[in-house]
Amino acid sequence: MPTHHFIANRRQPTRDDQTIPVIDPSDGQVFDHIARGTAADIDRAVQAACAAMGDSLDGPWARTCARDRGRLLADWGRAVLEHADELARVEARDTGKTLHTARNDVLALARYLEFYAGACDKLHGDTLPYETGYTVMTVREPHGVTGHIIPWNYPVQIFGRSVGASLAAGNACVVKPAEDASLSTLYLADLAAQAGFPAGALNVVTGYGHEAGAALAAHPGIHHISFTGSTVTGQRVAEAAARHHCPAVLELGGKSPQIVFDDADLDAALPVIVNAIIQNSGQTCSAGSRLLVQEGRYEAVVAQLAERFRALRAGPAASDPDLGPLVNQKQHERVRQILASARAEGLTEAARGQVLADAPAAGYYQEAVLFRDVPQDSVLVQEEIFGPILVAQPFRTEAEALAMANTTPYGLVAGVWTRDGGRQLRLARQLRCGQVFINNYGAGGGVELPFGGVKSSGYGREKGFEALLGFTTLKTVAIRHGTID
Numbered sequence: 001m002p003t004h005h006f007i008a009n010r011r012q013p014t015r016d017d018q019t020i021p022v023i024d025p026s027d028g029q030v031f032d033h034i035a036r037g038t039a040a041d042i043d044r045a046v047q048a049a050c051a052a053m054g055d056s057l058d059g060p061w062a063r064t065c066a067r068d069r070g071r072l073l074a075d076w077g078r079a080v081l082e083h084a085d086e087l088a089r090v091e092a093r094d095t096g097k098t099l100h101t102a103r104n105d106v107l108a109l110a111r112y113l114e115f116y117a118g119a120c121d122k123l124h125g126d127t128l129p130y131e132t133g134y135t136v137m138t139v140r141e142p143h144g145v146t147g148h149i150i151p152w153n154y155p156v157q158i159f160g161r162s163v164g165a166s167l168a169a170g171n172a173c174v175v176k177p178a179e180d181a182s183l184s185t186l187y188l189a190d191l192a193a194q195a196g197f198p199a200g201a202l203n204v205v206t207g208y209g210h211e212a213g214a215a216l217a218a219h220p221g222i223h224h225i226s227f228t229g230s231t232v233t234g235q236r237v238a239e240a241a242a243r244h245h246c247p248a249v250l251e252l253g254g255k256s257p258q259i260v261f262d263d264a265d266l267d268a269a270l271p272v273i274v275n276a277i278i279q280n281s282g283q284t285c286s287a288g289s290r291l292l293v294q295e296g297r298y299e300a301v302v303a304q305l306a307e308r309f310r311a312l313r314a315g316p317a318a319s320d321p322d323l324g325p326l327v328n329q330k331q332h333e334r335v336r337q338i339l340a341s342a343r344a345e346g347l348t349e350a351a352r353g354q355v356l357a358d359a360p361a362a363g364y365y366q367e368a369v370l371f372r373d374v375p376q377d378s379v380l381v382q383e384e385i386f387g388p389i390l391v392a393q394p395f396r397t398e399a400e401a402l403a404m405a406n407t408t409p410y411g412l413v414a415g416v417w418t419r420d421g422g423r424q425l426r427l428a429r430q431l432r433c434g435q436v437f438i439n440n441y442g443a444g445g446g447v448e449l450p451f452g453g454v455k456s457s458g459y460g461r462e463k464g465f466e467a468l469l470g471f472t473t474l475k476t477v478a479i480r481h482g483t484i485d
Ligand code: NDP
Pocket: 149, 150, 151, 152, 153, 176, 177, 178, 179, 180, 207, 208, 209, 210, 211, 212, 213, 214, 215, 217, 228, 229, 230, 231, 233, 234, 236, 237, 251, 252, 253, 254, 284, 285, 331, 334, 384, 385, 386
């Protein structure tokens, strides 16, 4: 029932029966509809979540102990694995992801649920030294009701890292998936109900970002909000949340560099570099979208990558090519416009992949493109494109590479390819970002590894145990019991 929200463990229609068409990016055709949620629907979902928590943490979900929360998350994770093939097919059709990418996402989601299932009962406070005659302890408590605004690029993974951690910490969740990627989220909510989560622990309202999403961020009943998406929308969400003193975690994308030194193991590096930009057709916040290569290997690296790029095929998600279509017409046009300006600027294209001949003309296909010798102030270097576009630049020294890597508005991830141990450590310390990968690159991976950015890439951390801490608030309890005279 995709035209119904999921509130209090039931599919409920939107109040005024308005719907949004669901388009298959592989052929541009409408194949389903989802509910167009309103502020009233968000309010219903928040009320259901509040009831699950209770006014004094006495609701059915707030009273579920950590061990039992863990068991529910584990059961839900097993259900996800049992339905993995169908979930992957739903996701591939809705978002244009290739089947292998969609399946990897579902497996990552199951792993998030498994990780947070195991972490529920490892979350604890401390006892603190204080004055004689006192015992002081800290208690980790859930925030209450958490809001989750999920983008379309990794719907099930981002759902897993955000909702999984929040439920594990004992919060009740209200989720607004992207209008271009809501079907898998509704499917997951049904599986949660079947796994036995009490009504109101998890609620999903579909709809447009500027309507349902904005209403969620502004709702005074939300006590914490997680957002993944663009910098501009992230600012709006944080401003709306700040008006009711609601903390936010913002994951806002990046322009992440991969830095290849003359001593790098190219056999290991090149396949990883290609995958880090074509994965999910480049629609990855942590995509390795900039390539900085030391001058001694620059020509060799560009030539070898060009050969690999020419062989890359974009096509319909269901035929599982190297790249699926981009998610929607807006994203397709945005990438095409950026490429047109790059051509007008006279930038040099080193290679271009192909679109399969049988790909429907109305689909949102974009070939992989490799640019070379791009100046540092170019839009291609400074702006997130969110398409399969890799930008190569030469550098001479380590200091120059560091300056180029750090000189964009973003700071999410960086990759460094070198055998020099001192250089590995120096760059790991001086790169301005939230994750550094040395002789590997982890776009999209690492359930256990805290993830998030600095500068325009946002703040707060998702994934790993760090995310779990972020979904709690700390209470200090000071007990004056005196001493035995
Ligand atoms: P947005 O930031 O607008 O969308 C991300 C999420 O926010 C979606 O769920 C969207 O819902 C929701 N949203 C939109 N407007 C509001 C609002 N006013 N209040 C609350 N929620 C809102 O990104 P776009 O989809 O427009 O993509 C534009 C660019 O953003 C991309 O090209 C890419 O550069 C970047 N991006 C980065 C992502 C990342 O992983 N960091 C993910 C997605 C995009 P809905 O889609 O239903 O409108």
